[in-house]
Amino acid sequence: xxxxxxxxxxxxxxxxxxxxxxxxxxxxxxxxxxxxxxxxxxxxxxxxxxxxxxxxxxxxxxxxxxxxxxxxxxxxxxxxxxxxxxxxxxxxxxxxxxxxxxxxxxxxxxxxxxxxxxxxxxxxxxxxxxxxxxxxxxxxxxxxxxxxxxxxxxxxxxxxxxxxxxxxxxxxxxxxxxxxxxxxxxxxxxxxxxxxxxxxxxxxxxxxxxxxxxxxxxxxxxxxxxxxxxxxxxxxxxxxxxxxxxxxxxxxxxxxxxxxxxxxxxxxxxxxxxxxxxxxxxxxxxxxxxxxxxxxxxxxxxxxxxxxxxxxxxxxxxxxxxxxxxxxxxxxxxxxxxxxxxxxxxxxxxxxxxxxxxxxxxxxxxxxxxxxxxxx
Numbered sequence: 001x002x003x004x005x006x007x008x009x010x011x012x013x014x015x016x017x018x019x020x021x022x023x024x025x026x027x028x029x030x031x032x033x034x035x036x037x038x039x040x041x042x043x044x045x046x047x048x049x050x051x052x053x054x055x056x057x058x059x060x061x062x063x064x065x066x067x068x069x070x071x072x073x074x075x076x077x078x079x080x081x082x083x084x085x086x087x088x089x090x091x092x093x094x095x096x097x098x099x100x101x102x103x104x105x106x107x108x109x110x111x112x113x114x115x116x117x118x119x120x121x122x123x124x125x126x127x128x129x130x131x132x133x134x135x136x137x138x139x140x141x142x143x144x145x146x147x148x149x150x151x152x153x154x155x156x157x158x159x160x161x162x163x164x165x166x167x168x169x170x171x172x173x174x175x176x177x178x179x180x181x182x183x184x185x186x187x188x189x190x191x192x193x194x195x196x197x198x199x200x201x202x203x204x205x206x207x208x209x210x211x212x213x214x215x216x217x218x219x220x221x222x223x224x225x226x227x228x229x230x231x232x233x234x235x236x237x238x239x240x241x242x243x244x245x246x247x248x249x250x251x252x253x254x255x256x257x258x259x260x261x262x263x264x265x266x267x268x269x270x271x272x273x274x275x276x277x278x279x280x281x282x283x284x285x286x287x288x289x290x291x292x293x294x295x296x297x298x299x300x301x302x303x304x305x306x307x308x309x310x311x312x313x314x315x316x317x318x319x320x321x322x323x324x325x326x327x328x329x330x331x332x333x334x335x336x337x338x339x340x341x342x343x344x345x346x347x348x349x350x351x352x353x354x355x356x357x358x359x360x361x362x363x364x365x366x367x368x369x370x371x372x373x374x375x376x
Contacts, residue, residue: 036078039370040371041057042363045374047086052376056371057097057338061341065107067108089176095278098281102152105152107162118344138150142201159183171213177246177248179279181337186200203222224299225256251274252331256281259278263301281339281348282349284349291313294308318362332356340369353372
């Protein structure tokens, strides 16, 4: 009898493991419907031979990331509409928002993940449907939040490959320079023209792609992650700010709240930066109009007198992004571009704006995809 019970239990266990393996391997393609429209919200300056900064504020949702091909379809539709309006040329620098590449972590997943009601549940589905990848990532995770670290790390090689193929491909397809927002990867670096990952800490990083589809320089790592992310993301403690040459001029990239630190503008000035791109992301419904919570990193610059609660989040972004306040920055133009949309129970906030000749220009509408153009 004992042998029979043991045999029955073993067979049931094998059947359960086999069924789970089949379920985890199955990746059905769900129905996809997305709004491909985008509106030109801000158009400043006069067309000339100096090029332009073009910000794309997309409206994205988890289903847009079911495959890189689907995300390409949406972003290419935005760029095609910009081209149809005469906004693209060989000197155009396109700026995309922060974390537009990070969500590639959910590409190629099961319908249950995209249909989850909360981000936490979606991440549970991500781990459950990739058990071996998640286990390996968990073992190499670091910091006090190993779970989030593992979720971001587990598909990093595929993410880096998809990121370069997608955004480098868009730059080549439309013959533009493209600031590809940002992506969270472990120790990203460019080797022989390819974006590679390491096995160390996670960094929120941005890559600029030239019109040939190849990276310009090394990834710009974020120097001041907000405190909500410090348990997972490593700060670029070397405080390296780099500038790359583009057909429109020398370009610097400041990710998110890195644009709040006056010293970063000084370092860009020393390298002759003429243009500054700020990929940004603000999470939470209505946060843009709520009281500013102050500096969200580990340090507050002594030269900044703005106090928490003194202004709204949106007003703080406008005041702390110094390309509009000479002589704080000698750059001739800057653009802050925010990611919009909703990822499960986490809606986004933030309204993109541009800076030129000491003035700022923004679109006040909160919903829908937007183009912001500045002729140089």
